[in-house]
Amino acid sequence: MENQVINEIIDCLKTVYDPEFPMVDLYTLGLIYDVKVNESNKIINIVMTYTTIACPLWDMLQQLCKNAILEKFPDFEINIDVTFEPLRSTDMIKDKDIQKLFNI
Numbered sequence: 001m002e003n004q005v006i007n008e009i010i011d012c013l014k015t016v017y018d019p020e021f022p023m024v025d026l027y028t029l030g031l032i033y034d035v036k037v038n039e040s041n042k043i044i045n046i047v048m049t050y051t052t053i054a055c056p057l058w059d060m061l062q063q064l065c066k067n068a069i070l071e072k073f074p075d076f077e078i079n080i081d082v083t084f085e086p087l088r089s090t091d092m093i094k095d096k097d098i099q100k101l102f103n104i
Contacts, residue, residue, distance in 0.1 A: 005037050009044060012068040018061070020051055026065065030092025033083065042076045044069060049088045058082065 013027045013035075026032055026048070034047040046065065050058055066078045093099040 002037060002039065005039060006035050008072060009035050009037065009046075009069055012072050013046075013065060015068050016061070016064045018051060019057055024093075024095075024098055026061065028094045028098065030088060030090075030094060037076075042073075044073065044076050044078045046078065046080045047083055048080060049083055051088065053084055 010027055010032070013032055014025045016026045018024065018026055018029055018031070021029060029051070031050065032046065032048050034045075036045045037043070038045075048062075048065070050061065055061070062080045062082075065080060069076070069078055090099055090102040093102060
């Protein structure tokens with residue numbers, strides 16, 4: 001059951017697009033490192049990063065992620081931890097065709 005909920009959360013995150021690359025969602029870009037859910041306590045924990053350490057929209061991106069998830073899971077608390085370990089690279093992009101575009 002937990003895997004199903006995590007997949008639903010990932011589907012929610014796939015609706016959030018990076019303003020720098022509005023044709024690709026945050027999950028596909030590889031910005032979401034981890035999703036964990038504690039269904040009994042109704043807590044969702046996300047580990048994510050940004051395309052750059054100096055991202056000026058970090059708070060907006062976090063709120064967009066929370067809003068997307070809360071549409072499907074309104075009773076859950078959402079915690080987002082930001083990390084730069086490992087530092088994001090184009091190898092983390094989940095779609096191989098999009099990855100090729102960034103590696104040209």
